[in-house]
Amino acid sequence: MTEEFANPAPDASAPQAGQALWQACLEQLAQDLPAQQFGTWIKPLSAQVSDDFSRATLYVPNRFTLDWIRSQYAGRIASVLEQLSGQTVTLELALAQRAAPVRAYAAPANTAAQAPAEALASQRPEGDAAYSPPRNRLNPGLTFDTLVEGTANRMARAAAMHVAGMPGHLYNPLFIYGGVGLGKTHLVHAVGNKLLADRPNAKVLYIHAEQFVSDVVKSYQRKTFDEFKQRYHSLDLLLIDDVQFFANKDRTQEEFFNAFEALLAKKSHIVMTSDTYPKGLADIHERLVSRFDSGLTVAIEPPELEMRVAILINKAHAESVEMPEEVAFFVAKNVRSNVRELEGALRKILAYSRFNQKEISIQLAREALRDLLSIQNRQISVENIQKTVADYYKIKVADMYSKKRPASIARPRQIAMYLAKELTQKSLPEIGELFGGRDHTTVLHAVRKISTERQQLTELNQQLHVLEQTLKG
Numbered sequence: 046m047t048e049e050f051a052n053p054a055p056d057a058s059a060p061q062a063g064q065a066l067w068q069a070c071l072e073q074l075a076q077d078l079p080a081q082q083f084g085t086w087i088k089p090l091s092a093q094v095s096d097d098f099s100r101a102t103l104y105v106p107n108r109f110t111l112d113w114i115r116s117q118y119a120g121r122i123a124s125v126l127e128q129l130s131g132q133t134v135t136l137e138l139a140l141a142q143r144a145a146p147v148r149a150y151a152a153p154a155n156t157a158a159q160a161p162a163e164a165l166a167s168q169r170p171e172g173d174a175a176y177s178p179p180r181n182r183l184n185p186g187l188t189f190d191t192l193v194e195g196t197a198n199r200m201a202r203a204a205a206m207h208v209a210g211m212p213g214h215l216y217n218p219l220f221i222y223g224g225v226g227l228g229k230t231h232l233v234h235a236v237g238n239k240l241l242a243d244r245p246n247a248k249v250l251y252i253h254a255e256q257f258v259s260d261v262v263k264s265y266q267r268k269t270f271d272e273f274k275q276r277y278h279s280l281d282l283l284l285i286d287d288v289q290f291f292a293n294k295d296r297t298q299e300e301f302f303n304a305f306e307a308l309l310a311k312k313s314h315i316v317m318t319s320d321t322y323p324k325g326l327a328d329i330h331e332r333l334v335s336r337f338d339s340g341l342t343v344a345i346e347p348p349e350l351e352m353r354v355a356i357l358i359n360k361a362h363a364e365s366v367e368m369p370e371e372v373a374f375f376v377a378k379n380v381r382s383n384v385r386e387l388e389g390a391l392r393k394i395l396a397y398s399r400f401n402q403k404e405i406s407i408q409l410a411r412e413a414l415r416d417l418l419s420i421q422n423r424q425i426s427v428e429n430i431q432k433t434v435a436d437y438y439k440i441k442v443a444d445m446y447s448k449k450r451p452a453s454i455a456r457p458r459q460i461a462m463y464l465a466k467e468l469t470q471k472s473l474p475e476i477g478e479l480f481g482g483r484d485h486t487t488v489l490h491a492v493r494k495i496s497t498e499r500q501q502l503t504e505l506n507q508q509l510h511v512l513e514q515t516l517k518g
């Protein structure tokens with residue numbers, strides 16, 4: 046549905062309360078979304094929000110962006126606005142120059158399947174301000190100083206510090222992997238920022254893998270491969286995020302391989318991140334995978350409780366808010382999956398406290414996070430665990446109850462038993478019953494075995510983390 050607007054351009058006289066709501070919404074989205082997505086799609090938006098919060102209009106730079114925002118982000122933006130304001134907000138989208146607002150609810154935000162980057166890149170408008178970040182693309186706020194250290198990231202942080210202090214020597218390439226929102230991007234920016242602080246003339250580039258794909262496509266279209274090579278092959282430090290996005294992009298992989306070889310030959314450093322360890326990467330050429338693994342590969346784990354508390358207190362402090370330790374513990378105990386979610390929870394609490402002019406307390410945190418807490422308390426069933434684990438390890442659900450013993454089946458079954466004990470209130474005999482009438486000692490053995498191995502095997506821990514996130518929705 047389309048509506049006409051008399052004065053579409055956002056202006057300085059926009060109602061203050063509305064703008065404050067939009068700012069709070071932006072802050073929330075900055076925490077909830079990967080930095081790449083936020084920077085590309087959300088940050089360039091401007092908005093006009095009515096004084097009573099009933100209506101918000103987002104101004105987007107072009108038609109392509111409008112369609113993308115509508116299909117991928119509108120639902121999410123509306124729900125953040127509604128959560129912060131505590132009321133229904135009608136969201137509209139309009140082209141910044143042409144004043145043609147369009148109702149935004151055409152598609153739910155959770156239909157978000159990434160458009161293929163190679164296709165996307167070819168559609169991106171030339172000269173669009175949203176696509177011209179600073180040359181090294183580093184975010185100066187993401188430094189070692191602002192990165193809280195804990196058991197979960199100690200090794201990765203130490204290796205990254207080493208690289209920043211002495212690039213081109215040990216740990217080349219440095220391959221950092223871990224689940225979403227655990228601080229991989231933060232860490233690679235920190236490497237770049239530290240190197241530049243020490244050596245301001247160093248040639249550093251941070252790039253998201255999707256942007257690298259897009260650069261390859263552009264240099265293809267414009268026949269500017271020499272420039273492309275000159276740009277990448279002359280760097281002292283290349284920081285490349287989320288290399289799993291190279292999957293199935295053959296030409297990109299070839300160009301990255303060339304850049305990789307050229308950089309290593311001249312002792313430049315490469316730091317990469319991914320959501321999985323090199324051998325776990327799908328659809329990436331073997332020769333590239335083996336290069337990825339040829340320096341140091343290090344994991345970032347989900348943060349432990351004390352680290353989550355420290356992160357919350359630090360982040361609140363950075364916003365000039367003192368968060369009582371008991372509140373930080375309450376939040377950290379309830380938000381366990383990753384740092385981005387932790388930051389999201391903190392934003393909600395800060396915004397809630399600001400809007401309601403109330404002191405931060407456990408009660409306030411409970412109110413501000415009620416949606417999140419209710420999702421978390423949702424019951425996870427053993428059946429759901431069995432199905433999710435079976436899907437993940439590509440075995441039949443029936444094998445969860447069967448007496449079959451090959452390791453390819455027995456192990457996922459043990460993992461499912463472990464998760465059933467961890468994530469449900471069921472007793473060992475009840476779990477045994479649900480796994481084809483097994484004895485409770487069998488379940489106990491599985492739980493102990495997997496929990497011990499989890500401490501020792503990074504890959505297993507990683508898989509369990511993914512499964513837990515999937516199950517918790």
Ligand SMILES: Nc1ncnc2c1ncn2[C@@H]1O[C@H](COP(=O)(O)OP(=O)(O)OP(=O)(O)O)[C@@H](O)[C@H]1O
Nearest residue numbers: 079191192193224225226227228229230231384385
């Ligand atoms: N140890 C930490 N101390 C302080 N802030 C952290 C820490 N770890 C992560 N963060 C913050 O959490 C947010 C998410 O981190 P980041 O974007 O680096 O995650 P990521 O692992 O790259 O996730 P994705 O794979 O989704 O891109 C960022 O705002 C980052 O600054």
